[in-house]
Structure formats: C-alpha cells, structure tokens
Amino acid sequence: MWRSWAALRLFEKQSVCLVLGQRMVAIATVAGKRRRVRRKSVQEEQVRWWEEEKRADGVKWSTLEHKGPVFAPRYERVPRNVRFYYDGKPLELSEETEEAATFYAKMLNHDYCTKEVFNNNFFKDFRKSMTPREREIIKDFRKCGFQEMFNYFQAESEKRKAASKEEKLIKKNENEALMKEFGFCMIDGHKEKIGNFRLEPPGLFRGRGEHPKMGMIKRRIHASDVSINCGKDSKVPSPPPGSRWKEVRHDNTVTWLASWIENVQGQVKYIMLNPSSKLKGEKDHIKYETARRLDKVIDKIRATYRDEWKSKEMRVRQRAVALYFIDKLALRAGNEKDEDQADTVGCCSLRVEHVQLHKELNGKENVVVFDFPGKDSIRYYNEVEVEKRVFKNLELFMEHKKEGDDLFDRLNTQVLNEHLKELMEGLTAKVFRTYNASKTLQSQLDLLTDPSATVPEKLLAYNRANRAVAILCNHQRSVPKSHEKSMENLKEKIKAKREAIEKCESEYNVSICETMLPHAVCLIAITPMQSRDEKKGKQLDRLRDQLKKLELQETDRDENKTIALGTSKLNYLDPRISVAWCKKNDVPIEKIFNKTQRTKFLWAVHMADENYRF
DNA sequence: CGATACACTTAGCAGCGGAGGC
DNA sequence: GCCTCCGCTGCTAAGTGTATCG
Missing domain, CATH: 1.10.10.41 (Yeast DNA topoisomerase - domain 1)
Known part of the structure; x- marks a missing residue:
C-alpha cells in the first residue's frame, strides 16, 4: 500500500547519518534490488526525543561541548592596480x-x-x-x-x-572539513548539528523596506566580542591564538552556544542548533500541540470575543475586535517598534491610515480595506467584509483621530497576551496563526484531494492547499526575474509535446491498420507487429502523461508566482498533517518535503500514521 | 508600570550547484 | 558534453513574547 516505505526508511537513515556527520556507503545494484547500507561506525541513531520523558522546567541541557564559532576570513587587500x-x-x-x-x-x-x-x-x-x-x-x-x-x-x-573541477573540489573539501570540526556539538551525549556556526562577516547593513540604518557598516567580530556558553565540565573552545573570549558562561537554561552584540542595532546575535536538533524539534512539536489545544476551545473563544464587541468598556471592545482580526485574517500581534527601525505594523500597532471603511464596496457591505506594511515591509492588502458590529466599532475607534494615531489606543500586545493566557494556558497571539494555518491545510487537503487521482494531480492539490495557507499568512515573494521566460519555455514545451502526441497518434493508427491485414499475411509477422503496436501505445501513454505533468506544472507555477510556499511549510503547518496525507494517498514523502525539511520533521514522520488529524 | 534586555521563531533573498534539456 | 535554469541552502533581518529593571 505504501510503496515508498522502503525509500522512506532509507531516507531516514540518510538523514540520521547526515545529522551525525557519519560517512555511509550505499551500494545499489543495477536493478536496484539488493540495497545495502553500510555504516563506518555503529553509533547511536538520532535521539528519539519524542519517545523520551520531558525535562524539568527551564533546564535545556545537562552537558554541552562545542568548538566555538568560525571567524570571518581576515581582510585581504586588493591588488595594487585595483584602485x-x-x-x-x-x-x-x-x-x-x-x-x-x-x-x-x-x-x-x-x-x-x-x-x-x-x-x-x-x-x-x-x-x-x-x-x-x-x-x-x-x-x-x-x-x-x-x-x-x-x-x-x-x-x-x-x-x-x-575554476577547474579540481580547484572546486579542494574548496569543497576544505569546507567540509570546517563543517566537520565546527559544525557540530555534543549535547547531552549526542552529536548535533549547529545551525549557524560562522560569525557574521563585516559588511553593510541591509535593512528591509525603508530602514533608517541601511548602509551602516557592520563591523568585524573578534573573540573579545563573543560570549561562549557551554557545560561546566566540558572543554572550553579555544579562541584564536593571542585572543580571549569576552566571557565564558555555563547557563543550561538557554540553548545558545555563543553570542555577540551586533553594532548597527545593538541586538544580541546567537549561535544556535540546527532545526533537526532535539532542542528545536521538541519546541516545534510543543508549538503544534498548543495549536491543537486551541482547537478544543476555539468555539468558546470566538463566541466570547463576539460577545465582547458589545462591551461597555472600550478597552474590551478593542481587544475583541483585534482578536477577531488576528483569528480571521491571521494578522501578527504587532509589537511596538522603535523610531530607528522601518515603519511596519501588525494588528495591535495598526494606525488609522492603515484601514479604510466602506459601507459598500464592489457589491459587498461593511468592507474594511487593510493596506499596511507588515513584517519585512511586505505589503498587506485585503478587502474584507466584516460583521456589522465590527464595522460600527471600527467607526467608533476612529472617531476624532488623525493620521498617525493608533487604531487600538487602549490595546497593546502585552495586554492582549495576558488576556489570552486567561483563556487557555500557553495561548498567545501567534498561536492563532499556527492554528489557522494548520487547520486550513487540513481542511483544504480534505477538500481538494481526489483519492483516485494520479500522483502529479495529488501534488497539485497539495500545493493548492499549501497555497491557500500562504495567502492567508500573506507569504509573498517578488516575482522571480525569470518567471516570464520560464513560463514561455514551459508553454513551448507543452506545444512540442502536443505535436509529438499527434504524430505518435497517427503512426499508431497506421500500425493498427497494418495489423488488420488478412490473417495469412500477418501470421508470421504477428509477434513483431504486436510488439510494435504495444510499443507505440506505450509511447503514446507516456507522452500523454508527460503532457499532463507539464500542464499541471504550468498551472502550479503561474499560481505561485507571487506566493512563497516555503515559509508556511517550515513554520506554520503541522508536519504530521502532511505525513499522514502522504501515507494515506500513497504519495512519497520526498515529493513534498525536501531533504532539509525531512530532517527537520523526522519526528513527525515517526509520530504520524495515516489517520493523524490536526 | 513602562522601558529595556534577552531568547527564540519567522522571514525573504541571493548565490550556487546540480539536474535535466539540447 | 555543455548550458540553462530551478530548487536548495545559507544568511541574517525582523518579528514575538517573557523576564527584569528602575
């Protein structure tokens, strides 16, 4: 039933090896039947943390040892003739x-x-x-x-x-050696991959949007800027000769291995573990479990905030309307920002100029038009029909206000989150985004998947479900520079394929006619004739399959031109939904998760069977 | 109580390498 | 075998949310 289990297993092993940085030799015969996987050394597999007990509060690890960060290469002067x-x-x-x-x-x-x-x-x-x-x-x-x-x-x-192949290979090997030495750490007796083991090189600060600090010089980081965090009894990483770390601490209530303060914004930057690690995976799992708990109380919460639209207290009304936006539109919380950052907003920080009220618009009633720069200065534009009561409230909130004034002047994210905590343990504004994203994926998959469809058709369905989430979360991207051209190419290919099919069809018909010749003539030739027919028929089938695939690809690519699917897949969609869908629909997991994603979501592959529901 | 510090998640983009088409 | 193009990966900025400070 699940054709790819074997493949999946193999993948797991590969992922595990990747995580452990081991070398592995896979031998495949030509037929691909006898497949053996040999390990260089028998070492424990990746921690199956999802089968372990949870740790006491606040403590993140018991032992931690690493080699410290890799410094940016030192500056090399340009040749004298470059002036x-x-x-x-x-x-x-x-x-x-x-x-x-x-x-x-x-x-x-x-x-x-x-x-x-x-x-x-x-x-x-x-x-x-x-x-x-x-x-x-x-x-x-x-x-x-x-x-x-x-x-x-x-x-x-x-x-x-x-550069020549040899030169490139040397570079690659050097990189791998560096990765092997600095790219991993030992944490609680397990070897785990580090996310970013290189310190950020100096350069110009590239803020997004209209950032007031863009272009400032991000200076070089030295050992004396870097704090190291490691286990008490572990070997402290050695700083470059002649230098000292800023500080060495042994704080097992945090997950970072090294940190420094970046000079442009004065923020702390960290070296942390890769998403495949136990520490990150566990946290990710908890995130989705919290979202699932929200599912159990969401009806009540919705009923409550609708009720609160009528509250006597302005504070409560604002809170209730904001929560409605966060729930319905998956808006971000909207923390306050400093003057010296790009002017972007989220729900709580919306200002009056970011919404327009229309009693009627394009045949819809009580329309709110949102238009504001969100995270990364990505524009959020949405025309939304809302309940009359919400509309009335918004009119009220905007009364006597001028441009630059807060829409929700009695609300901020702290107040909102404190309220949410009362409604459910661990509930914050961002849980709604996770919840609605995963919920949407699940329901869209239910809606769009035809169990009798082919794998490419199912994949289009999956991508469309994914796309619905990306649209909800406003995950945009700039149209790829090559989009126009690549669409043209695809259309070209489709045309060519159609022609090939026509040609093949006519030949097929001819050969069918040939087989209809009198028996006597055919008797001797029947075997070769049949095989030729079969061949043509098969070729035709194959061509038609290819055409279908291309057409699906065309639809998919065009629908996707301004939408980024990766962000939701990586951060908002409970991976167990996807794993279950794959298992149920006999779609190989590697069709929807690439290698990185499979490593990150290994826990989900183990935890979810085909009956998993979010 | 508001401001600030800190830790950690979420985000789009650029550059690169390898698959696949010619 | 070469070239193109596309997806992956690394990078780091920009969010969220809680703890702590004054």
Missing part, C-alpha cells in the same frame, strides 16, 4: 578604509546604492573608518569612485565560477 578613485584620481587608502570601500564596491550594482539613506549612512561610517589624512581629502561621497574595485570583484567571481 579607489577620488575626484577622478586614484587615491591610496589605508587597510581599514580600503576594506570599508570594498563593502560598498561589492554592492555597486545593487538597488541599495540608488537610495539616499543607504549612501548617506555608508558615507558617514566610511569616514569614521578613515585616517585623519584620508578624512581631510574624502569629503564628498559623489566624488568617490568604486568602479574599478567593483570590476575586480566581478572578475574574481567569474574566475571562481570558471
């Missing part, structure tokens, strides 16, 4: 200044360099990095010439691409 120009003339720069100049030069063909804020911020920091003499000369950004440096880096990049 920075000022006012049309070459100008020799000190090492530090030159490095800063290369940050900008590398981005010369980027959109960022057309933005005034970016250029101003860069130039300000650029001047800070200069020697007094340089600062005396370089006073006007418009007189700076980065082109030669830019050309140099382009050429270097071309060179790298054109």
